[in-house]
Amino acid sequence: ELGDLESEVKNIENKLLKINTILSSIKLCDLPIVEHLENRQIILENLEEMKELVGMMEHCKETLGMTPEAICTVEVFTKIQRVSTELTHLQEVTTQQSTMLQ
Known part of the structure; x- marks a missing residue:
């Protein structure tokens, strides 16, 4: 299950990179x-x-039954938080x- 989360987070990160590029290169x-x-x-x-997908990932994190201390040590959960902020x-x-365009 963590492997699936990591794959999905990577996919979202790639999409965010493309969106960031589009937004920063407005001509x-x-x-x-x-x-x-x-x-x-x-x-x-x-x-x-x-954002909805990240919300489902957050819910998945809660259902794993890991302690908050253990969750903090799993890199994918740190990435999920960073992606949510982004x-x-x-x-x-x-x-x-x-x-501004309007």
């Missing part, structure tokens, strides 16, 4: 603003899906960009 000249707004909406939807940050950035 308003290359696309109409409407298209940028649509892209931001798609990004927000993807981030929300990933998701929240990217949601904020995407929302801010959408607001």
Whole structure:
């Protein structure tokens, strides 16, 4: 089960890297603003899906029956927390960009 979690976290990390690249390399000249707004909406939807998946991972962590001390020593759970923080940050950035584009 931990192997599945690690694989899924890696997948999310890769998606977050791509989203971060897209958000940080905004070139308003290359696309109409409407298209940028649509892209931001798609990004927000993807981030929300990933956030739900991370929530399920957090629930899975709780069902393993490990002590909090033991959980802190398992790297995948540290990564899940980091990914959760990154998701929240990217949601904020995407929302801010959408607001500015509007």
